[in-house]
Amino acid sequence: MSYKNIIEFIVIIIGVILSAFFSSSETAITGTSKIKIRQLEKKKVKNAKILNKITDDIQTMITTILVGNNIVNIVTTTVATIFFTDIYGAKGAVISTITMTLLILIFGEITPKTIAQKKNIPISLYVSRSIYILTKILKPLVVVLSYITSGIIKLFIYEDTSDELVTEEDLKEIVGFGEEEGVINNEESEIINNVFDFKDSDVADIMTPRTNVEAISVDCSKEELEEFLKSSNHSRIPVYKENIDNIIGILHVKDLVNKLLENRNIDIKKSIRPTYYVYEYMSIIDLFKQMQSRNISLSIVIDEYGGTSGIVSVEDILEELVGEIDDEYDTNSDMIYKIDRHTFIVDPTMHIDEVNDYFDINLKEQKSDSIGGFVIDNIDRLPKDGDMIVIDDIEFRIEKVERYRIVTLKLKFLKKTFD
Secondary structure (H helix, E strand, O other): OOHHHHHHHHHHHHHHHHHHHHHHHHHHHHOOOHHHHHHHHHOOOOOHHHHHHHHHOHHHHHHHHHHHHHHHHHHHHHHHHHHHHHHHHHHHHHHHHHHHHHHHHHHHHHHHHHHHHHOHHHHHHHHHHHHHHHHHHOHHHHHHHHHHHHHHHHHHOOOOHHHHOOOHHHHHHHHHHHHHOOOOOHHHHHHHHHHHHHOOOEHHHHOEEHHHOOOEEOOOOHHHHHHHHHHOOOOEEEEEEOEEEEEEEEEEHHHOHHHHHOOOOOOHHHHOEOOOEEEOOOEHHHHHHHHHHOOOOEEEEEOOOOOEEEEEEHHHHHHHHHOOOOOOOOOHHHHEEEOOOOEEEEOOOOEHHHHHHHHOOOOOOOOOOEHHHHHHHHHOOOOOOOOEEEEOOEEEEEEEEEOOEEEEEEEEEOOOOOO
């Protein structure tokens, strides 16, 4: 082997190493998310700033790597052909083709790319400075090639920039994948998904409906007030004049404690606090901001005719994000009573989502969000005692109706048991 052949052999080895460098660089950098790169830059990790800069123009970076890799591969295979031809004569071309194909595939492509896929962050940080320098050196060639290729691409492919955006569905997929991998738990995943649904919810979706509102007349006697407070579990009570469509204020129980203890006369009209009214189709995001800025805990929901539609509290809003918030008076046993392994008595005012969570089922809301309203929506007429309907292998039986309102509802699971 001559001195010339030794130089050629060294060039071949360097060429395979450079091919591995370009292949691993492409896989490592493209496999590192922009979010992760920004996190590294905020932590002031070495070379993270340069890595962020080259990924800002990902197309230029990829073109630079491809140009560099192709130049290296062409030069290496050319030198290899000369090297093997000098040694083996005419057979050298065939030997060169087979040998270089295996070398570049194994050591220049597959192996470095596999390693880069598993160690993408440290490798992308390590090679970022070199790639950045190459983008500057090869910029004139890259600009020309990019101009030519972009012109060809536009002839065949319509450029849809919306595909480049991170959508809500993408984020939900990330959350779901994170839950599957154990990075976040089920509760955290549920809260994050609730945040996405939060903006689509109206006040009507979360309010306590008018029929379930506990309110008191401004003209009630002290004895009537005391009896009401004994039976009520609420700290804030709507006060109406003449009827519930005319709520004039909110009575805070804590404001009455001293007067009741000292057996003093109570003037409800002087004790109530101002009422804050909201429309039932207001976004709960806007409502939360307004209640927060005004330091309000309870709002009265009115319909399009100015009548009382229900009430909504800050707790109702927060429950949309974090799930049910139970206090010492909130128990599922008050809402659901088990008769046997298949049959339950369910409070008709219970929200469909709560019923779904409790029984691990998937009933879909229609016009109403309560389980009683769901049954009425499906029978499509005014309910009466004994009405029965089967939906998703669940038998819904109306046991008792008062003034066209379901009071007692029985659920029987036909294909599911609860121990």
